[in-house]
Amino acid sequence: MQVKYPPPPPSIEWYIETECGHLLSWSAVDLDSLFIRLHEKGFRAKEVMTWEEHEAKTSERELKESA
Numbered sequence: 581m582q583v584k585y586p587p588p589p590p591s592i593e594w595y596i597e598t599e600c601g602h603l604l605s606w607s608a609v610d611l612d613s614l615f616i617r618l619h620e621k622g623f624r625a626k627e628v629m630t631w632e633e634h635e636a637k638t639s640e641r642e643l644k645e646s647a
Contacts, residue, residue, distance in 0.1 A: 588609075589609045590609075591607040591608060591609055592607070592608060592609065592610070592630055592631075593605060593606075593607055593630065593631035593632075594606045594607070594608060594614055594628060594629070594630060594631065595628070595629050595630070595631050595633070595634035596614075596618065596623070596625050596627070596628050597625070597626045597627040597628075598618075598623045598624060598625060598626055599624045599625070599626045600623075600624075602623065604623070605631065606618070611628070614628070
């Protein structure tokens with residue numbers, strides 16, 4: 581008999597700016613797991629948003645600059 585495991589939860593792409601100035605793209609299931617992994621790697625987040633939020637913010641800024 582084959583054991584069937586539930587599928588893993590979908591990952592979310594995150595955009596992170598760290599206190600030391602690094603810009604990261606990181607996949608995690610939720611914010612809690614994201615912060616745990618960042619802490620394990622020695623990073624402290626200054627700003628965190630989903631990749632979709634980052635793209636929207638970037639395109640909005642580009643539109644304002646081009647006008």
